[in-house]
Amino acid sequence: MFRNYFKIAVRNLWKNKGYAFINIVGLSVAFCVSVFLFLTAYFQLTFDDFHVDRDRIFQTYFFSNDPEKAGKTANMPLPLTPALKSEFPEIEGITRFVNGSEVVEYKGKFFDKNIKFADADFLKIFTFPLLKGNKEIALNDLSSIVLSENTAKDIFGTEDPIGKQLQLGLDENRKQYIVTGVLKDFPENSTIKFDMFTRTENLGNYANEKDHWDSYSHNVYLKLSPKTDKATFEKRLKPFVQKYFANNVASLKKRGAKPDEKGDLYALRLQNLANVHFDTEVSGSSGAPIALVYALMGIAIFILMIACINFINLNVARSFIRAREVGVRKSMGALKNQLFFQIWGEAAVICFLGFLSGVILAMLLLPTFNATFQSKLTLSYILQPDKVALLLGVFVLVTFFAGGYPAWQMSKFNAVEVLKGKVTMKKPGFLRNSLIIAQFTLSGLLICSTIIAVQQVEHLRNQPLGFQKEQVISIPVGNKVNSRQALQRMRNKLEGDPGILGITGSGVNLGFGLDRSTSRSVIGFTFKEKEISTDWLQVDYDYLKTLNIKLLSGREFNPSYPSDTLDRVIITESMAKMIGEKDPVGKFFQTDSAGVKHQIIGLVPDFNLYSSKAEKKPITMYLSGSGGLPYIFVRVTPQSLKISMDKLKAVWEEVAPESEFKGSFVDENTNSWYKEEERLSQVFSLASGIAIILSCLGLFAVALIVIEQRTKEIGVRKVLGASIANLVFVLSQDFVKLVLVAILISSPLAWFLMQKWLDNYPYRIEISPLVFVIVGVGAILVAVVTVSFQSIKAALMNPVKSLKSE
Incomplete structure (x- = not known):
C-alpha cells in the first residue's frame, strides 16, 4: 500500500513540476536560512557551556548605589583574592585574571603571544584539559608557564615542551620561565582566550599593588562549593565589604546614597559565568547582545512559518484542480483516511526534498555565510544526537501542519458533487485570510526593523567621537x-x-x-x-x-x-x-x-x-x-x-x-565598534528579503485560487465591457485590504520592539513615521504586482472559454 502511495505521489509531483518546484525551493531556502540562524544563536547561547560545574562558577563585581547613578565594575584590587580565599571556606577555588601580551624567545626565535596572569586555582575552576603536565601543580611555582596546544606547536614544533625554558619580555623586563603544562586549545565559544598562562605574582606592578585595596586592576573568578548558592554567599559577603571597604560605604552615606532593594550601598556580588559573554556593563564584553540572539531565533521561526503558510496555500490551490481526481478515487471505493494519507504523503515527499535540499544548501553556503557575517560556525554543532532529533522534530511538525491541512480539506470532497462538476471552493475564510495577514505582518516587521537598524548604524557611524578619526x-x-x-x-x-x-x-x-x-x-x-x-x-x-x-x-x-x-x-x-x-x-x-x-x-x-x-x-x-x-x-x-x-x-x-x-x-x-549592529542589520536585510519573496509566493498561490473561483465572473465582466485595469482592481482589492491589516499590525509592533532595542544606546535615532509609510506603500505595491500577474493573464483569456469553464 505504501509503495503504491509513493508511486502515485511521485507521478503527481512530476506531472505538476511547477507547483513542486515552488514548494521545494521555498522550503529549502527556509530550512537553509533557519539552520544558519539557529546555528548562530546556538553558538552564542552555548558560550562557556563546556566548563564542568559552570553553574557554580562566577565573576565578582562591585555594586555602588551612587545617588547620581548606580554603577557596577568588575575591576578588583589585588589583595581581594587572598582575603576571600582565607575567610570563606565555601569557596572551592578562586583566581585573579589579568590580560597581557609579551614577546617570547626560544632558541633565538621570537613570538608575539597573548599571556594571561592567573592563580594556581585557575586550572581547578575552568575546564581547559591539560594535555601534558599535572593540573594539580602546573601553576604552583612562580617560574611555571602553561601553554596552549597551538602555542606549543608554534614555538617547539614536534619537540616535547615540558621542562623547556622560555624567555619572556625585553631588556630589563626579561624573565625566564619553565614550561610545566600544555592545555588543549580553547573552543571558539569561550570567553577566556589565551596563548599561555603564568602566575599573577609575575605582573610587573605586583609588588607595589599587592596590598592596595584602593587600586582596581583585574577580574576575579571563583567557584562555590556544591552546597552554597549565590544568594546565600552574597549575604555572607556583606561583613567582608564592611571590613575592607568601609571608606567606600562611608563616602556613599555622606553623599546621601540610599540602600538598594537588597539593602546595599556598596556590595561585592557575583555574576554567573553564563552571563559574562553577554554583559557589557560589568564584564565589558564585546559579545553579541542577548536580544540579538533571541531576535535571530525569532527570525528563523518567522521564515519557517512563512514557508509553511506558502506550502498550505499552494496545496489548497491545487486542491481545486484535483477535485475530480478525488471524486473518482472515492467512487472507486477509496476511504477518507486513505485519501488523506495519499495526499499527505505527497506533502511529506515535498517536505523531505525541501528539507534535504535545505541541508545541502546550508553545507554549500556555510563558508560564504561565515565570511559575510564574520562567524565561525560549523555543521558539527547540529550533528549531535539532541540537535538531530530537534531537526527531525521540526521536519515532522512542518510536514504534519503544512501538508495535513490541505490533505484533510481535499479528503472531505463529496464524490457525487465533484463528478457532476458542481464542486466549488468556499469563499476565503478566517484561516486563509489569517495566513496572508500573518505572512505580510512578519515581512513588514522584518523590513521595518531592517530600515531602523540600518539608520541606527549610520547614526553611530556619523556620531562625533571627540577626535578626528580620518587621515x-x-x-x-x-x-x-x-x-x-x-x-x-x-x-x-x-x-x-x-x-x-x-x-x-x-x-x-x-x-x-x-x-x-x-x-x-x-x-x-x-x-x-x-x-x-x-x-x-x-x-x-x-x-x-x-x-x-x-x-x-x-x-x-x-x-x-x-x-x-x-x-x-x-x-x-x-x-x-x-x-x-x-x-x-x-x-x-x-x-x-x-x-x-x-x-x-x-x-x-x-x-x-x-x-x-x-x-x-x-x-x-x-x-x-x-x-x-x-x-x-x-x-x-x-x-x-x-x-x-x-x-x-x-x-x-x-x-x-x-x-x-x-x-x-x-x-x-x-x-568595529558597531560591528554587531551592522551584523544585525545584515541579518535583518537577508531575512526580510527572503520573507518578502516567500510571502509573494504565498500570495501568488492564493491569487490562483481566487482566479480559479472567479473565472466565470471574469468572463461576464469582460463581456459587459470591463477593461483589464478594472479587472485587476476588482481582483486585487481584497488582497490590498489584507495587506493593510498586516501593516497596521506590524507597524506598532516594530515600533515597540525597535524602541526597546534603541533604548540600549545613549546615542540613538528617533523612529520616523515615514519608515512605516514607506514599508506600507511598498508592501501594497508588491502585493498588487504579485496578484496582477495572474489577474492580467485571466483578463486576457477569451471570455467564451471563461464562460464555458464551469
Whole structure:
C-alpha cells in the first residue's frame, strides 16, 4: 500500500513540476536560512557551556548605589583574592585574571603571544584539559608557564615542551620561565582566550599593588562549593565589604546614597559565568547582545512559518484542480483516511526534498555565510544526537501542519458533487485570510526593523567621537621591539616630511586594528569622599595634536617640562565633573593613600576611547618616561593616504625590521565598534528579503485560487465591457485590504520592539513615521504586482472559454 502511495505521489509531483518546484525551493531556502540562524544563536547561547560545574562558577563585581547613578565594575584590587580565599571556606577555588601580551624567545626565535596572569586555582575552576603536565601543580611555582596546544606547536614544533625554558619580555623586563603544562586549545565559544598562562605574582606592578585595596586592576573568578548558592554567599559577603571597604560605604552615606532593594550601598556580588559573554556593563564584553540572539531565533521561526503558510496555500490551490481526481478515487471505493494519507504523503515527499535540499544548501553556503557575517560556525554543532532529533522534530511538525491541512480539506470532497462538476471552493475564510495577514505582518516587521537598524548604524557611524578619526594611521608596535625607541626613530625619520602632520604613541588603540586586540585600564579611588572611576590612558607628546582633540584650558604635555612624565595629567570634561571641579587646571588628586599627587595641567572635551555606543567615560591621560606604548598614531595629509601608508611601511621596516608592519586607518578600525549592529542589520536585510519573496509566493498561490473561483465572473465582466485595469482592481482589492491589516499590525509592533532595542544606546535615532509609510506603500505595491500577474493573464483569456469553464 505504501509503495503504491509513493508511486502515485511521485507521478503527481512530476506531472505538476511547477507547483513542486515552488514548494521545494521555498522550503529549502527556509530550512537553509533557519539552520544558519539557529546555528548562530546556538553558538552564542552555548558560550562557556563546556566548563564542568559552570553553574557554580562566577565573576565578582562591585555594586555602588551612587545617588547620581548606580554603577557596577568588575575591576578588583589585588589583595581581594587572598582575603576571600582565607575567610570563606565555601569557596572551592578562586583566581585573579589579568590580560597581557609579551614577546617570547626560544632558541633565538621570537613570538608575539597573548599571556594571561592567573592563580594556581585557575586550572581547578575552568575546564581547559591539560594535555601534558599535572593540573594539580602546573601553576604552583612562580617560574611555571602553561601553554596552549597551538602555542606549543608554534614555538617547539614536534619537540616535547615540558621542562623547556622560555624567555619572556625585553631588556630589563626579561624573565625566564619553565614550561610545566600544555592545555588543549580553547573552543571558539569561550570567553577566556589565551596563548599561555603564568602566575599573577609575575605582573610587573605586583609588588607595589599587592596590598592596595584602593587600586582596581583585574577580574576575579571563583567557584562555590556544591552546597552554597549565590544568594546565600552574597549575604555572607556583606561583613567582608564592611571590613575592607568601609571608606567606600562611608563616602556613599555622606553623599546621601540610599540602600538598594537588597539593602546595599556598596556590595561585592557575583555574576554567573553564563552571563559574562553577554554583559557589557560589568564584564565589558564585546559579545553579541542577548536580544540579538533571541531576535535571530525569532527570525528563523518567522521564515519557517512563512514557508509553511506558502506550502498550505499552494496545496489548497491545487486542491481545486484535483477535485475530480478525488471524486473518482472515492467512487472507486477509496476511504477518507486513505485519501488523506495519499495526499499527505505527497506533502511529506515535498517536505523531505525541501528539507534535504535545505541541508545541502546550508553545507554549500556555510563558508560564504561565515565570511559575510564574520562567524565561525560549523555543521558539527547540529550533528549531535539532541540537535538531530530537534531537526527531525521540526521536519515532522512542518510536514504534519503544512501538508495535513490541505490533505484533510481535499479528503472531505463529496464524490457525487465533484463528478457532476458542481464542486466549488468556499469563499476565503478566517484561516486563509489569517495566513496572508500573518505572512505580510512578519515581512513588514522584518523590513521595518531592517530600515531602523540600518539608520541606527549610520547614526553611530556619523556620531562625533571627540577626535578626528580620518587621515590617522594606527601602527601596533608588537612585543619584539622597544616601543619608545621605535616611536623616537620614526619621529627622526619623518621629521620635516610635508605629508606627516603629527605622530604620537598611546597605550590604547582606537577601534580594532590588524592586531585585533585592545586593552583597558580603569583606576578607582576616593576623592573628596566621592568614589571616582576613570580610564587611565598613557599617551605620548602630541597626542592631542595628532588626533585633533581641542584643548579647552591649560596646556598639552611638553618636553620642556620634565615633571610632565612624573605627576602631570590631562583630563576630560566628564572627569572634571566627577571630581566636582569646574576649573580643574592646577588642581591635585591622589589615586591611593601611598601614591603621588597628580596635578591637572589640561582639560579637553569628552571623546570615545572604546565605543561609540556607550556614553563617553571620564578619561585621565598621563605621560610616562618608561612605560611601553603599544600603538603609534600618525596623522597624514588627505592628499597622500595611499602614499603615506606605503611610506610608513618602508620607514617601519627600517626602524623595526624584526616586527611586522600592521598599519591601518583609524576610521576603519572604529567601524568595529558597531560591528554587531551592522551584523544585525545584515541579518535583518537577508531575512526580510527572503520573507518578502516567500510571502509573494504565498500570495501568488492564493491569487490562483481566487482566479480559479472567479473565472466565470471574469468572463461576464469582460463581456459587459470591463477593461483589464478594472479587472485587476476588482481582483486585487481584497488582497490590498489584507495587506493593510498586516501593516497596521506590524507597524506598532516594530515600533515597540525597535524602541526597546534603541533604548540600549545613549546615542540613538528617533523612529520616523515615514519608515512605516514607506514599508506600507511598498508592501501594497508588491502585493498588487504579485496578484496582477495572474489577474492580467485571466483578463486576457477569451471570455467564451471563461464562460464555458464551469
